Amino acid sequence: MEEIDLRISKYSRVPTKDVDNEIIRLEDVLYKLRQDPVENEEKIEKVIENIEICKKKKGYNAKEKTRTVADYIFRYLLWVFILVYCLSLVILPVWMILTAFKDPLEFSTNQFGWPEQFNFDNFVNVFDKLKIEVLGKRTYTMWDMALISIVYSFSGTFVGVMFTTLMAYVLSKYRFFGRNLIYSIGIIIMIVPIIGSGPSAMMIRRALGIYDNIFLSVITGPSTCFSGLNFLLLYGAFKSLPWDYAEAVFVDGGGHWSAFLKMYLPMALPTMTVIFVLGFLGSWNDYESFMIWFPSTPNLALGLYKFQGVSQALYKSSVPEVMAGFTIVIIPTVTLYLLSQRLILSKFTVGGLKG
Amino acid sequence: MAEATIETFQIPRKKKFAKKAKKAGFILSIITYPLILFAVFYVYVNINSILMAFQQIKLDGTITWVGFQNFVEFWNQMFASEDSRAEVGVAFINSFKIYGISLVICMPLYILFSYLLYKKCLLHKTFRALSMLPQIISGFVVCMLFVNFINGSDAPMYVIQEKLGIFLDENGRPAELLYSQKYALGTTIFYGIWLSFGTNLIVYPNAMKEINPEVVESSRLDGVTTSFQDLWHIVLPLIFPTISTFLITGLAGIFSNGGSVMAFYERNAPIHVLNMGYLYSRMILNNETTAYPTLAAGGLIMTAFVAPATLLLRWFLEKFGPTTEA
Numbered sequence: 319m320e321e322i323d324l325r326i327s328k329y330s331r332v333p334t335k336d337v338d339n340e341i342i343r344l345e346d347v348l349y350k351l352r353q354d355p356v357e358n359e360e361k362i363e364k365v366i367e368n369i370e371i372c373k374k375k376k377g378y379n380a381k382e383k384t385r386t387v388a389d390y391i392f393r394y395l396l397w398v399f400i401l402v403y404c405l406s407l408v409i410l411p412v413w414m415i416l417t418a419f420k421d422p423l424e425f426s427t428n429q430f431g432w433p434e435q436f437n438f439d440n441f442v443n444v445f446d447k448l449k450i451e452v453l454g455k456r457t458y459t460m461w462d463m464a465l466i467s468i469v470y471s472f473s474g475t476f477v478g479v480m481f482t483t484l485m486a487y488v489l490s491k492y493r494f495f496g497r498n499l500i501y502s503i504g505i506i507i508m509i510v511p512i513i514g515s516g517p518s519a520m521m522i523r524r525a526l527g528i529y530d531n532i533f534l535s536v537i538t539g540p541s542t543c544f545s546g547l548n549f550l551l552l553y554g555a556f557k558s559l560p561w562d563y564a565e566a567v568f569v570d571g572g573g574h575w576s577a578f579l580k581m582y583l584p585m586a587l588p589t590m591t592v593i594f595v596l597g598f599l600g601s602w603n604d605y606e607s608f609m610i611w612f613p614s615t616p617n618l619a620l621g622l623y624k625f626q627g628v629s630q631a632l633y634k635s636s637v638p639e640v641m642a643g644f645t646i647v648i649i650p651t652v653t654l655y656l657l658s659q660r661l662i663l664s665k666f667t668v669g670g671l672k673g
Numbered sequence: 674m675a676e677a678t679i680e681t682f683q684i685p686r687k688k689k690f691a692k693k694a695k696k697a698g699f700i701l702s703i704i705t706y707p708l709i710l711f712a713v714f715y716v717y718v719n720i721n722s723i724l725m726a727f728q729q730i731k732l733d734g735t736i737t738w739v740g741f742q743n744f745v746e747f748w749n750q751m752f753a754s755e756d757s758r759a760e761v762g763v764a765f766i767n768s769f770k771i772y773g774i775s776l777v778i779c780m781p782l783y784i785l786f787s788y789l790l791y792k793k794c795l796l797h798k799t800f801r802a803l804s805m806l807p808q809i810i811s812g813f814v815v816c817m818l819f820v821n822f823i824n825g826s827d828a829p830m831y832v833i834q835e836k837l838g839i840f841l842d843e844n845g846r847p848a849e850l851l852y853s854q855k856y857a858l859g860t861t862i863f864y865g866i867w868l869s870f871g872t873n874l875i876v877y878p879n880a881m882k883e884i885n886p887e888v889v890e891s892s893r894l895d896g897v898t899t900s901f902q903d904l905w906h907i908v909l910p911l912i913f914p915t916i917s918t919f920l921i922t923g924l925a926g927i928f929s930n931g932g933s934v935m936a937f938y939e940r941n942a943p944i945h946v947l948n949m950g951y952l953y954s955r956m957i958l959n960n961e962t963t964a965y966p967t968l969a970a971g972g973l974i975m976t977a978f979v980a981p982a983t984l985l986l987r988w989f990l991e992k993f994g995p996t997t998e999a
Contacts, residue, residue, distance in 0.1 A: 382898060389899040396789050401796070403786075403870070404803040410818040411810055430829065484703045494700050500708075507715070509987060510980045511925045513949070514972015516957050517965035518722035519714070526713075541714035543707050547922075574699035596808075596872075603811035606935055610958050619813055623936075626817050637821070644817065648810040655809040663801055663875055 334379045341372045411648075418645045422636035440642035448643060450621050452614045458621065460643075466532070467617040468650075471601035474536045479548075479594045481540035483586065486552035487578055489544065491561065504545035523611070530612050548593045555589045556582060588661055595658045599651050618647050726970035730963050743970035751974070761971065764947040771862055771948060772927045776920075779866055779873075784916070786870065787877030788904050804874040812868065816936040819864060823850050851937060857946045865932045873919075880915040881908055910995035917990045925983045928975045929953075949975065 348365045351358040417425060419436045428434070448460040458466075489501050523529040528538055543549065564577035572580070583590075605619035616624070626640045655662070729739045750761040790797045807815045823830040834840045834847035840856055842848040850860040884907070892907050909916075931950030934942050940955055953972075956964050 385899050389901065393789065393792075393794070393900060396785055397794055400786050400789060400800055403867075404800050406867070407803055407806045410815060410822060411806065413822075414814070414818055429827070481707055485707055488700055488703045492696070492700055494697070500704070509921050509925050509983050511929060511976065511983075512719050512722070512972065513928045513975040513979065514953060514968050514970075515719050515722040516953050517962075517968050518725055519718045520957050521725075521965070522714070522718055522721060538710055538714060540707055541710035544711075547918075550918075573695060599808055603813060605813055606931075606954065609935075610954060619811065623813055623817075640817075644811075644814045648814060651809050651811065655805065659802060662805075663798075664879070 332375065332379075334376060337372050337376050337379065341369060341376075344369050344372065414641045414644055417638050418641040420638045422638055425636065425638050437638075440636075440639045441646065444639045444643040444646065447639065448621060448625050450616050450624055452616065456614075458616055460618070460621065460646075463616055463618045463621040466615055467602055467619065470532055470536070470617060471598050474539060474601050475594055475597035477536055478540050478543065478597060479590055481543040482546075482549050482593070483552055483583070483590055485544040486549055487556050487582060487586075490553050490556040491564070491582070500544055504542075504549060507542060508545045530614055532612055532615055535611060548597075551593065552586060552589055555586050559585055591658060592662050595654055595662060598654060602651050622647055722969045722972060725966050726973050728966050730966055732963060734962075739966075743967045744974060747967050747971040747974055751971070760944055760947055760952060763944055764949045764952045765975075767858060767945075767947060768928050768949045770858070771865065771930075771932065772923065774862055775866065775869070775923070779869055780916070780920070783870065783873040783877055784904075784909070786874055787881060788900070788908060790874060790878045791881035791908070792900075801874055801878070805871045807868045808871045812933070813936050815868065816864070816933055820851065820937065823860070852943060854943070854945050857943060861932060861934055861937065861946050864937075868933070876915065876919075877912065880912040884908065884911050913990075913994050917987075917994060920990065921983055921987050924986055925979065927979060 344365055348362065348369070351362050351365060355362065413430060416431075416433060417429075418440055419438070420428065420433045421435070421437045421439075424434055424437075445460050448463075450458045450463070452458065489497060520529065523535075526534075528534040559582060563581040564574075567573075567577040567581055603619050605617070605623045608615070608617050608620040609623075622640075622643050625643060726743055727738055727740060729737050729742070731737070747761065750759040751765050753759055753762050786800075790801055794800075822828055825831065830850065831847050840848050840850060842853060842855075848856050850856050888911070889903070889907060892903065897903050897906055928949040931948060931954050934946055934948060934951040935954055938946070940958060942951060942955070953968060956968060
């Protein structure tokens, strides 16, 4: 009689068919052993034990199969859900573009279909009609507002990213008195908010002449540039770079600025670009800050916000003209995003809050 | 001999000093301006806000000290009974509701969707790009499109409501989703959730991408076979610092985030959709100077709620959150 040696365990990867064959074989062995039960007592026990293991393995395989099917269904449902979600995001912009090309008369009967004829008049009309009069003093055309949007978005974001980068570099690469304190303050103000300081900020901005002044607001903007997710992103990027590069610059006679500008800045440029693009998109679309802090210099977003709100009564404009305005306003941001999409999708990561 | 020794020590000392001075000059040239800005626009603004909480500003601009009167006033408004609840009370409760819903519904969805994208499902690149659409084409444009989609008797949503018999008012007609007392808050919350996926579907999959493939492979040998097991035992513990950061900053912003209420209603939001972030923005926008001290006092009361809660959450997550260390 051969020795009983079973290598199947509950978790081993053995197909159910092989387990079934093994059970048949073992039952056959058991039958033979039971011909002489007194002599083979120990072997019988061992075979019975092995049959139990095989049956457990069979049960485990069945469960695993169920789990795999459930997993497949789970993934499939999730995929359908995300597909529906993404489609819901596409529907509105597609509707906007189609409406922008419709004649106002056609729009009243065909709100959601394809335009009978592509009409570009709405784009011309919106440039003529979109004018904002501020405090009865000055009228801003769409071109004026577009210029304000470009200047504010570019300069505001550039100043913000520049100071955040410099602070992240110094705090991550240099040891100096107060360094840990500054870093800790940055983390603390990020996680412990002081609520309701808006009214106080308004009073101080008015007193300093910063209220309603875009230039002063931009240059005084980075007051918390050593805090927030962007700072953490850049801090992490600089921290991961070795100090050896700076040493090499010093050996060649370069200074600290040279080390930063020639070595570290180029290496952090992809991360900075991501932050710049996301910041630019945010500033370009920001109408609330202009409404509160710069009421007499409207940007394009605020202009369109006001325009669509009172368009029919005041400007005698139609929904297709408003949609044409929206289409124009999104062209720069869509272009910028498409150009930097790959970078944004790969570089934007957020870690933990240490400190 | 002794003189020579002194000379050789003096030159490096000078060099060392010059080196230190250059380093200090570089550091100071960078940190001075941001720190001055921080002192004025953060520290001083907040000190002024604290002082303002104990003052009263009259219409002619006269300031008088009133002790804790503003705190009492705000507190009473915040916790008034449901019948006499003022705007502040409603906004306070709504802010909690919005955070709670986003925590319970949004966070799991962000992670599940991100996991699917991390596993490179079919069209994963397209999904990631599309989820950024609201951010790219402007939040307010999407908001206006959404309003046009759901508002008015000729809007598509009205037709859907009518055909399916859902979201009806007391008279059995389709309710105005942005103004109905029953549905307006839900509509603004839904809109917030709908738009919030963009950045999250970039950040979480990127954090998951950092997971070492060897860890995933060895987990398979240890019996991790299904997506749920993989997500629960491997992915979640390894991306927990990212989750923790968003949980903490989310709680920290509970009373500052106004959501899309300003975009929907400008200054005329109905009382049942108010939240603290919007309320503060609106009062500043309306230049309600006389209300500033009460708002400042309210801010301090809310800080007293949120600051310890945030620190407690951070401690809790660090203490009881999953760890990757053995």
